[in-house]
Amino acid sequence: MRSEGLTVDYRVRGGVVRAVDGVHLDLHAGEILALVGESGCGKSTLAGALLGARQPSRGRVLFDGDPLPVSARGLRAYRRRVQLVPQDPAGALNPRYSVYEAVAEGLRIHRVPGDERVLVAEALATAGLRPPERFLAALPHELSGGQRQRVLIAAAVALRPVVLLADEPVASLDASARGEILGLLLRLRDHLGLAALVITHDLGLAWNVADRVAVMYLGRIVEVGPAGAVLTAPRHPYTQALLSVLPESDRPATVLAGEPPDPARMPLGCRFHPRCPALATGRAAAVADRCRTMDPAVLPGGRASGAACHLLPAPSGT
Structure with a gap:
């Protein structure tokens, strides 16, 4: 899966909000890519565009080298191969549907051949709900948060x-359940060869699960690279600040000033410069004018690492 220059605009009273801005991003077979950023930075909008649920204003999404289909039939076939695991299992599961019905619903919509009961049981077992017969008749309120999340994953892998x-697959779970679900995602990658885009506001999650990390700020990818490189030697000041406040970090904590700017009134120059610690300390004195007046280059796609920041050399193409 690949996005090329993906841009998503929203029309609002008084103008246009650019939620996703020129994003180039690759997701490779058999890898987990963590998409990290604060709430409101455009992560979920980007996921919606990748799923075909939001129409890009510019750019495109490619799957197996082909653009996303536009017909209802084509999109339905595409969404069988690219499945969303929603953020809130309590809200995503119909409280009147048993676990069996929740998992079987997608099989029926996509007319998947085979014995439905066998397929449901196999999906539940794959998602770690064993023995599956114990869960078939259960209703969502009878399950723990972790079990409900596993039902959503089972419905997808079926x-x-x-x-x-x-989308934030462990945000509502306690620490024990978080670890179990992250372990499940790793097993799905290793045993089924699945690729996964894991959307999160928590860089700590990426330590445990990601092969690569992409950091998003106000609609742009500002840093991307192998997880080990991004998490141990971050290059962008925003990534450095996010990592510094993790409990396991050995960096001095950097608390970003203020909230992200309103995307309807994007600042000139680098969109991060109003909160940039480097500007506040004078470390960027030589390039401060560029930071305030010139937008850094958009990061290319592919496997190359990069950070969109005037303090660093411009990223090379792939």
């Missing part, structure tokens, strides 16, 4: 997708 888009 369709045998090749990509999972997981």
Whole structure:
């Protein structure tokens, strides 16, 4: 899966909000890519565009080298192969549906051949709900938060997708359940060869699960690279600040000033410069004018690492 120059605009009273701005991003087979950033930075909007649920204003999404289909039939076939795992299992599961019905619903919509009961049981077992017979008749309120999240994952893997888009998959879970679900995502990658885009505001999650990390700020990818490189030697001041406040960090904590700017009134120059610690300390004195007046280059796609920051050399193409 690949996005090329993906841009998503919203019309609002008084103008246009650019939620996603020129994003180039690759998701490779058999890898977990963590998409990290503060709430409101455009992560979920980007996921919606990748799923075909939001129409890009510019740019495109490619899957197996082909643009996303536009017909209802084509999109339905695409969404069988690219499955969304929603953020809130309590809200995503119909409280009147048993676990069996929740998992079987997608099989029926996509008319998946085979014995439905066997397929449901296999999906539940794959998601770690064993023995599956114990859970078939259960209702969502009878399950723990972690079990409900596993039901959503089972409903996705029942369709045998090749990509999972997981939107904050552990945000509502306690520490024990978080670890179990992250372990499940790793097993799905290793045993089924699934690729996964894991959307999160928590860089700490990326330590445990990601092969690569992409950091998003106000609609742009500002840093991307292998997880080990981004998490141990971050280059962008925003990534450095996010990492510094993790409990396990050995960096001095950097608390960003203020909230992200309103995307309807984007600042001139680098969109991060009003909160940039480097500007506040004078470390960027030589390039401060560029930071305030010139937008850094958009990061290319592909496997190359890069950071969109005037303090660093311009990223090279792939």
